[in-house]
Amino acid sequence: MATKKTSIGGQALIEGIMMRGPKVTAMAVRNSKTKEIILEEYATKGADRAKFFKLPFIRGIFNMFDSLSFGYKCLMRSAELSGLEDDEEGKEPTKWDKIFEAVLMPVATVLAVALALGLFVYLPMQIWKWITAAAPNVQQNYYARAAFEGVIRIILFVGYVWATSLMKDIRRTYQYHGAEHKTIFCYEAGLPLTVENIRKQSRFHPRCGTSFMVLMLIVGIIVSMFIRVDNLLLRTACKLITFPIVVGVGYELIKLAGRRDDVCTRIISAPGKWLQRITTREPDDSMIECAIAAMEKVIPNDDSDQW
Secondary structure (H helix, E strand, O other): OOOOOEOOEEEEEOOEEEEEOOOEEEEEEEOOOOOOEEEEEEEOOOOOOOHHHHOOOOHHHHHHHHHHHHHHHHHHHHHHHOOOOHHHOOOOOOHHHHHHHHHHHHHHHHHHHHHHHHHHHHHHHHHHHHHOOOOHHHHOOHHHHHHHHHHHHHHHHHHHHHHHOOOHHHHHHHHHHHHHHHHHHHHHOOOOOOHHHHHOOOOOOOOOHHHHHHHHHHHHHHHHOOOOOOOHHHHHHHHHHOHHHHHHHHHHHHHHHHHOOOHHHHHHHHHHHHHHHHHOOOOOHHHHHHHHHHHHHHOOOOOOOEO
16 A cells, blocks of 8 residues: 655666656666666756646646657667667768668658558548448447547557567566566555565556556547547548647546546556556566666655655
8 A cells, every 4th residue: 555656757678767756867777798787867857847838738748758758868778778789889880871870760750650640540530431431420420430439549559569568578678667667666655665575566557658648549539529520631630739638638647546546546547557467567676676776866855756
């Protein structure tokens, strides 16, 4: 039973974990060759943001992009610290390496975004149009349409997550994800951060990025009910325009779930916790040690992380 609720969150990395506190962010990565834990600390991004950008329903979109951009940098940095890139060190980049970095990487990014939009936004709308082509009255039922499109997106998302869990390296990252959750639970329970105490904790945390994604998909269904546009391109544009609303509401719901423990928040957390059965796995002791090392660096002395 939690004795306190904290705003500290984290992210699983390559052979490590990043923990983000109210003032300090730390990443702990275990080098695959020396087996030592390497620690790096940073000032928490967004801590000094203007009050307007910290207002409810507005803070969500800024925090999301901050988390994505900084999380990506930490992920790339963890690959270096883990020693997995040592084989490439000391080599001069070839002409093709430079071309790939300068031209193909931006193109690949654009294609990845286009593919994501096609699969998760355009495809569900097109499927609905196909299956209701012979029933115009059904096709104009915007409530049924929004629910159908939302369910298809959830199926695609769960399928994608399950497919990634089949990869050996990703399964190991999911173990670090479990270590992150267990460590936060141990801290919230007021127990000393030891491997023994953390091992006993649950790996399913209500305030998790996985839960946030699921909540956004569910909120997206409700928002889509108010988009009364039939043209697929215009409907796609409307969904992109309303994306900040979906993120803002989803973020407030995930904060509520992390702050309180009652029937309402348990219902809110249930879908995300179910999906965490895929995105988290039981960690080994060495992974828990990384989580402890990162967590100890970000716990503030003034209880500014408490809700």
